[in-house]
Amino acid sequence: MGSVLSDLREPLRNVPVPPDFTIAFGGDYEEQQKSFRELLLSCILAIVLVYMVMACQYESLRDPFVVMFSVPLAAIGVILMLFLTRTTFNVQSFIGCIMLEGIVVNNAILLVDQTNQLRRRAGMPIREAIEEAGRRRLRPILMTAMTTIIGLTPLALGLGEGGEAQAPMARAVIGGLLSSTLITLVFVPVVYSIFERLRPGTNSGGKTDKRGALTVA
Numbered sequence: 001m002g003s004v005l006s007d008l009r010e011p012l013r014n015v016p017v018p019p020d021f022t023i024a025f026g027g028d029y030e031e032q033q034k035s036f037r038e039l040l041l042s043c044i045l046a047i048v049l050v051y052m053v054m055a056c057q058y059e060s061l062r063d064p065f066v067v068m069f070s071v072p073l074a075a076i077g078v079i080l081m082l083f084l085t086r087t088t089f090n091v092q093s094f095i096g097c098i099m100l101e102g103i104v105v106n107n108a109i110l111l112v113d114q115t116n117q118l119r120r121r122a123g124m125p126i127r128e129a130i131e132e133a134g135r136r137r138l139r140p141i142l143m144t145a146m147t148t149i150i151g152l153t154p155l156a157l158g159l160g161e162g163g164e165a166q167a168p169m170a171r172a173v174i175g176g177l178l179s180s181t182l183i184t185l186v187f188v189p190v191v192y193s194i195f196e197r198l199r200p201g202t203n204s205g206g207k208t209d210k211r212g213a214l215t216v217a
Contacts, residue, residue, distance in 0.1 A: 005025060005029060008025075032090075032091070039091065039094045039098065042098055043097065046098050046101045047068070047071065047101055050068070050101055050102055050105060051065075054067060054068075054105070054109070062199075063112050063116070065195075066191050067105050067108040067109055067188070068105065069187065069188060069191050070104050070108040070180055070184045070187070070188055071100075071104060071105065073180045074104045074177070074180040075176070076179040077176045077177065077178045077179025077180065078093070078100070078172045078176045078179075079175075080179070081171050081172065081176075081178075082168070082171065082172065082175065085171055087168045087171055090168055092165065092166060092167075092168040092172075093169060093171070093172040095169050096169035096170065096171070096172030097176070099169075099173055100172070100176040100177070100180075103173070104177065107141045107180065107181055107184045108184055108188045110141055111133055111134065111137055111141075111185075111188055111189060111192075112192060114133035114136055114137050115130055115133040115189075118132055118133055126197070130189045134189060138185070141181060141184075141185070145177050145178075145181040148173070149174050149177055149178065152174055153170075153174070155167060155169075156171045156174055
């Protein structure tokens with residue numbers, strides 16, 4: 001629909017329009033734009049709700065903010081997957097993006113939570129805790145990501161009657177998971193380290209108190 005409308009807009013620009021008259025597109029296009037506006041609102045609400053839930057669980061505003069950095073990384077995989085499969089960004093792929101907001105944060109949650117536990121219980125410095133958390137959580141992260149990707153692969157192939165209608169959603173989720181899983185393993189620990197070093201009264205060689213905050217040695 002988008003390509004057809006772009007072809008129509010060009011010749012319509014040369015059509016003389018009387019005063020107080022406009023040329024507008026209705027029907028399916030109007031419904032599509034309405035759906036996109038509603039989905040955009042749902043996307044924003046999903047981000048806010050995910051952050052609020054994590055803030056309540058972490059009892060912190062900083063750690064959930066670090067975790068939320070994994071969400072934009074999913075956009076890289078979504079764009080590449082839709083481009084390589086020649087899939088349009090439609091309502092179904094938009095729904096897949098909303099689903100990703102709740103899925104891709106799982107990997108970052110595993111990393112951040114494990115890092116906090118190592119610093120709190122073992123008193124590890126920031127760098128050592130991050131490296132150990134990456135080693136311990138690599139397998140669970142890959143397992144959770146691969147099970148979702150493999151489970152959505154038949155839907156992404158669009159096999160059978162009507163399969164192509166739901167395929168964009170699965171392709172968006174698979175692409176977002178692939179990129180976020182690989183990049184999160186590097187990007188989120190870096191962001192976590194930066195935020196911790198910016199906190200007043202911390203250093204990379206300090207020890208942790210019972211709340212997990214670093215104290216200067």
